[in-house]
Amino acid sequence: MVWTCSCTRDFWPLNYGRGFFRIRSWGKIYWRKGLNKMKNEKKCIALIGFMATGKSTIGPLLARELEYDYFDTDAIVEADMGMSISDIFAQLGEDAFRDAEHEALKKALTMENCVLSTGGGIILFKRNRKLLAEKAFVVSLSAQPETIYGRVKDDTTRPLLKCEDPLLRIRQMLAERQKYYDVCDFQISTETWTAEACCQKIKEAFYLK
Numbered sequence: 001m002v003w004t005c006s007c008t009r010d011f012w013p014l015n016y017g018r019g020f021f022r023i024r025s026w027g028k029i030y031w032r033k034g035l036n037k038m039k040n041e042k043k044c045i046a047l048i049g050f051m052a053t054g055k056s057t058i059g060p061l062l063a064r065e066l067e068y069d070y071f072d073t074d075a076i077v078e079a080d081m082g083m084s085i086s087d088i089f090a091q092l093g094e095d096a097f098r099d100a101e102h103e104a105l106k107k108a109l110t111m112e113n114c115v116l117s118t119g120g121g122i123i124l125f126k127r128n129r130k131l132l133a134e135k136a137f138v139v140s141l142s143a144q145p146e147t148i149y150g151r152v153k154d155d156t157t158r159p160l161l162k163c164e165d166p167l168l169r170i171r172q173m174l175a176e177r178q179k180y181y182d183v184c185d186f187q188i189s190t191e192t193w194t195a196e197a198c199c200q201k202i203k204e205a206f207y208l209k
């Protein structure tokens with residue numbers, strides 16, 4: 001019997017009997033016993049990482065590739081509160097934002113077959129880390145402080161980086177947060193790979209792990 005994965009052109013397992021499957025992905029051949037991880041019990045992929053590592057850029061590409069629904073906790077918060085992230089921080093304060101962000105995460109992780117881009121600070125809270133670990137295949141995106149700075153320097157939508165010396169702030173925040181970004185199922189640098197290549201590698205990791 002030939003079993004074909006419905007979702008992609010370049011990723012398809014063949015059933016070779018006795019529980020063995022041959023999987024071809026990006027020109028490489030993988031063998032594995034059973035397809036238990038193909039039916040990954042975690043139905044959501046959550047992207048974590050510092051600001052401007054590419055979560056909101058890669059998320060929609062990945063969702064389209066997998067034919068999954070797409071959510072972004074920042075967008076959910078903005079829709080729920082009817083305000084931009086900057087206005088929420090300025091008018092209601094960061095704590096109000098963090099509460100709304102937690103509600104957004106809870107709501108999004110009740111979905112099945114979804115890709116979720118999170119805000120860079122979501123991992124600061126144990127309640128969020130617990131939810132992510134329980135419910136999602138967690139992918140951590142990374143980039144060096146200088147690259148992050150280059151990506152955000154003309155962007156006014158990130159209130160935490162509105163300061164005298166954004167590069168120093170990025171370095172400090174990254175140092176504080178790194179231990180949380182390291183807790184994940186898969187990690188990828190968005191400096192090394194284009195958004196499209198990251199997408200393919202994440203897809204591969206999601207199916208093969």
Ligand SMILES: Nc1ncnc2c1ncn2[C@@H]1O[C@H](COP(=O)(O)OP(=O)(O)O)[C@@H](O)[C@H]1O
Binds near residue numbers: 051196
């Ligand atoms: N390989 C890459 N993957 C994702 N984004 C990239 C990449 N290279 C450059 N970028 C750029 O970096 C920025 C990332 O912003 P965004 O997706 O909003 O990040 P985040 O949601 O993590 O804050 C975008 O302007 C995007 O075009």
Ligand SMILES: O=C(O)C1=C[C@@H](OP(=O)(O)O)[C@@H](O)[C@H](O)C1
Binds near residue numbers: 049051056118120122
């Ligand atoms: O790192 C953070 O604390 C934040 C990251 C932002 O999202 P992005 O990571 O998508 O920029 C947004 O949630 C808010 O400005 C706070």
Ligand SMILES: [Mg+2]
Binds near residue numbers: 056119
């Ligand atoms: Mg984002």
